[in-house]
Amino acid sequence: MADIRTKSLVKRFDAVAAVDHVDIEIPEGSLTAILGPSGCGKTTLLRCIAGLVEPDQGRVFIGGKDVTDVPPFKRNLGFVFQRPAMFPHMTVYKNVAWALELRKWPKSAIKQRVAEMLRLVHLEGLENRSFRQLSGGQAQRVVIARALAPQPDVLLLDEPLSQLDAKLRDELKLEIAEIHRRTGCTTLLVTH
Numbered sequence: 001m002a003d004i005r006t007k008s009l010v011k012r013f014d015a016v017a018a019v020d021h022v023d024i025e026i027p028e029g030s031l032t033a034i035l036g037p038s039g040c041g042k043t044t045l046l047r048c049i050a051g052l053v054e055p056d057q058g059r060v061f062i063g064g065k066d067v068t069d070v071p072p073f074k075r076n077l078g079f080v081f082q083r084p085a086m087f088p089h090m091t092v093y094k095n096v097a098w099a100l101e102l103r104k105w106p107k108s109a110i111k112q113r114v115a116e117m118l119r120l121v122h123l124e125g126l127e128n129r130s131f132r133q134l135s136g137g138q139a140q141r142v143v144i145a146r147a148l149a150p151q152p153d154v155l156l157l158d159e160p161l162s163q164l165d166a167k168l169r170d171e172l173k174l175e176i177a178e179i180h181r182r183t184g185c186t187t188l189l190v191t192h
Contacts, residue, residue, distance in 0.1 A: 001186050002063030002076075002153035003028040004049060009058035011044050018044040019055070028063075031180040031187045042190040043082070046156050049188070050079050063153055077154040078147030078185075082162055086131045086139055092118070093127040096146045103150055117145035120179060137168040141175070148183060155180075157189040 004026040011019040018041040026032045036042050047053035049060055051072035059068045067075050086095050096117050100110045118124045121141035131139060140160055147155060157176070161169040180187045 001029045001184055003061075004154055004186060004188060005061040006045075006049065007059045007061070009045070009048055009060065010056045011041075011048055011053060012056050017041075019048060021058070026186060026188055028186055029184050031177065031189070033189045033191055035191055037192055042192075043158050046079070046158050046188065046190055049154075050077060050156055051075055052079070075154075076150075076152050077156060078150070078152040080140070080143050080147050080155070080157045080160050082159040086142060088131040090131070091127060092123065092129050092134070092142050095131075095142055096149050099146055099150045113149055114145075117149050120148070120182065121145045121175070135168075136165075137172060140172065144176075144179065148179070148185065152185060155183075155185045155187045157187065159190055159192065161191065 004024070006022055006024050009019050009022040010017065020041075022045060034042050034045070044053060048055045049062075051060075051067065051070060055068065059066055061067065062075060062077065087098065090098070093114055096114045097110050100113060105113070114127070115124070118127065121144055123138060123141055123145065126134070126138065134142065144160070160176070161172055176187075176189065
């Protein structure tokens with residue numbers, strides 16, 4: 001777990017300031033939501049924190065360390081995009097195991113961690129399903145499991161509920177809160 005802090009963060013796209021001198025402090029282990037209308041810079045802020053977008057000014061700190069110039073893969077965070085970003089040619093198991101394989105985890109540890117993550121998101125028994133065989137809610141749960149599998153310090157969720165129907169949105173909101181409670185991972189959720 002780690003806290004998240006930005007100091008005077010600025011990101012412009014041409015003449016538009018998507019993020020304009022933003023200072024935030026997200027305590028370690030917290031579940032925090034950023035609310036705002038579409039187009040107000042929420043996603044850009046998350047992408048700056050993740051290192052997917054380089055800020056024009058300002059600094060990003062994770063766990064007290066300045067990570068502004070640190071590549072995304074070295075920030076030890078999980079990112080869940082608005083649309084479920086699964087590898088369609090892989091099974092549920094392989095999608096969750098992917099991040100662990102990149103980090104060269106032993107096969108036995110990968111198997112154990114994938115099983116643990118699928119239990120956490122209530123998808124045990126679906127390991128061999130493909131992306132096309134999943135509902136929208138199931139696909140989003142797989143992506144959350146994959147983001148949490150490598151034990152990140154921070155979990156960033158970019159409107160993970162926006163593609164779901166109202167009933168599923170309500171269910172997944174509760175599940176995200178429960179996942180946070182069980183993992184203790186500092187979680188920043190963007191929504192509208």
